Amino acid sequence: MTAFDQGPATPVGTRSHTHPFLPFHPERLDQAEAIRRGTEFHQHLEARRSVRFFSPDPVPPEMIELAVAAANTAPSGAHQQPWKFVAVGDPALRHKIREAAEHEEHINYEGGRLPEAWREALGPLETDSDKSYLDTVPWIVVAFAEKSTPMPDGRLRKNYYVNESVGIACGLFIAALHSMGLATLTHTPNPMAFLTEILHRPSTERPYILFPIGYPAADCEVPDLARKPLNSALEFFRE
Numbered sequence: 516m517t518a519f520d521q522g523p524a525t526p527v528g529t530r531s532h533t534h535p536f537l538p539f540h541p542e543r544l545d546q547a548e549a550i551r552r553g554t555e556f557h558q559h560l561e562a563r564r565s566v567r568f569f570s571p572d573p574v575p576p577e578m579i580e581l582a583v584a585a586a587n588t589a590p591s592g593a594h595q596q597p598w599k600f601v602a603v604g605d606p607a608l609r610h611k612i613r614e615a616a617e618h619e620e621h622i623n624y625e626g627g628r629l630p631e632a633w634r635e636a637l638g639p640l641e642t643d644s645d646k647s648y649l650d651t652v653p654w655i656v657v658a659f660a661e662k663s664t665p666m667p668d669g670r671l672r673k674n675y676y677v678n679e680s681v682g683i684a685c686g687l688f689i690a691a692l693h694s695m696g697l698a699t700l701t702h703t704p705n706p707m708a709f710l711t712e713i714l715h716r717p718s719t720e721r722p723y724i725l726f727p728i729g730y731p732a733a734d735c736e737v738p739d740l741a742r743k744p745l746n747s748a749l750e751f752f753r754e
């Protein structure tokens with residue numbers, strides 16, 4: 516039973532369509548069950564942290580496929596699905612990515628390209644130009660954003676709301692990895708054009724976020740940070 520085949524179909528003839536539509540009747544939960552599930556989901560996400568200290572333990576490719584399958588359910592502008600996830604397990608290629616990322620970050624941190632205010636904001640994270648985790652993790656997944664998509668007839672289709680769409684897909688990707696007990700980091704080496712070259716991506720795609728993926732190291736630590744309180748994240752206008 517799926518949301519598409521249970522419950523009454525929309526009575527035929529009440530709406531007219533120019534394109535195919537399907538009846539859609541997801542299960543309606545009672546309020547207590549809905550709140551129980553929402554609480555559980557929030558508690559699950561509350562336990563996620565961005566990780567910079569990884570274990571080299573292997574992760575089967577099936578887990579990467581599952582996380583991308585979850586990301587691939589994201590809503591997108593005009594349903595254009597303007598994302599491409601490129602998964603790199605090959606150690607030589609991961610090392611190449613590490614070297615290129617560290618080259619850029621060396622200019623940022625040691626070469627003074629990182630503005631002082633930005634450097635200050637990063638202080639509590641204790642980030643630096645050492646990106647050795649890119650050699651440690653079993654997988655690097657790079658999300659690319661498709662500014663446009665080549666069509667089978669050779670024409671280029673312009674995509675809409677690309678950043679929003681790929682951002683949402685990446686959020687689902689992170690949640691899916693977390694659901695499998697995997698850790699990641701939204702790493703954005705700056706600039707990251709080198710990923711286009713190393714991964715042979717077409718000029719219609721732009722590197723969006725690099726995700727090192729693996730299990731946290733046995734001695735993993737994370738910065739002692741708090742999430743902002745809900746009353747700062749949410750403003751209600753209630754009746």
Ligand code: IYR
Pocket residue numbers: 620623637640642643644702703704705
């Ligand atoms: N790209 C650099 C700097 C950096 C920027 C932000 I915003 C972060 O949240 C973390 C790091 C780096 O990867 O170190």
